[in-house]
Amino acid sequence: MALTPESLKDPKRAIAALESISAVRHVGGNHSRFLYDFRPESIIVRITEDPSPWIMDCFKRVGDSVGCARLVRLVEVGDVKANELIVAGEIADTPYGDRLQKLGVKVCRGVKEAIALAKQSLEVGVKA
Numbered sequence: 066m067a068l069t070p071e072s073l074k075d076p077k078r079a080i081a082a083l084e085s086i087s088a089v090r091h092v093g094g095n096h097s098r099f100l101y102d103f104r105p106e107s108i109i110v111r112i113t114e115d116p117s118p119w120i121m122d123c124f125k126r127v128g129d130s131v132g133c134a135r136l137v138r139l140v141e142v143g144d145v146k147a148n149e150l151i152v153a154g155e156i157a158d159t160p161y162g163d164r165l166q167k168l169g170v171k172v173c174r175g176v177k178e179a180i181a182l183a184k185q186s187l188e189v190g191v192k193a
Contacts, residue, residue, distance in 0.1 A: 080184050083110075087177045105176055107131050107154030110183040111145065119145050124156070133161045140168045153179030 073079060086105060109120050123136040133156055139145040147169035156162050157174045166172040173179040 080187050083180050083184050087180045107156035108176055108179060110151040110179060111149050112186050113149045130159055131156050137161055137164050151179045151182050
């Protein structure tokens with residue numbers, strides 16, 4: 066999901082959109098075959114002035130885990146600034162998470178923690 070707060074009628078809606086990511090509940094009916102967990106396994110939040118997100122389709126399945134070799138490369142070559150990123154979830158407990166953290170990316174183990182950090186950053190921008 067890519068979002069540009071300035072294009073919204075009310076930039077505070079970007080904060081509500083972030084909140085909704087961590088509030089996704091089970092989707093489906095009361096029968097187990099229709100009950101799925103839609104919470105994010107891992108997320109990337111990029112807060113930037115760059116009009117292009119650059120981070121779309123960065124996560125890939127690696128066996129039973131998740132990887133993000135494209136994201137690591139984008140940060141290493143400077144196409145995406147490390148200080149614009151917050152990466153969180155299961156990716157934090159992989160070698161990719163370790164590498165991103167060494168490159169200066171804010172890496173959180175918890176998705177809700179990352180969303181709280183992103184909201185704080187957006188709230189500062191909305192008030193300015």
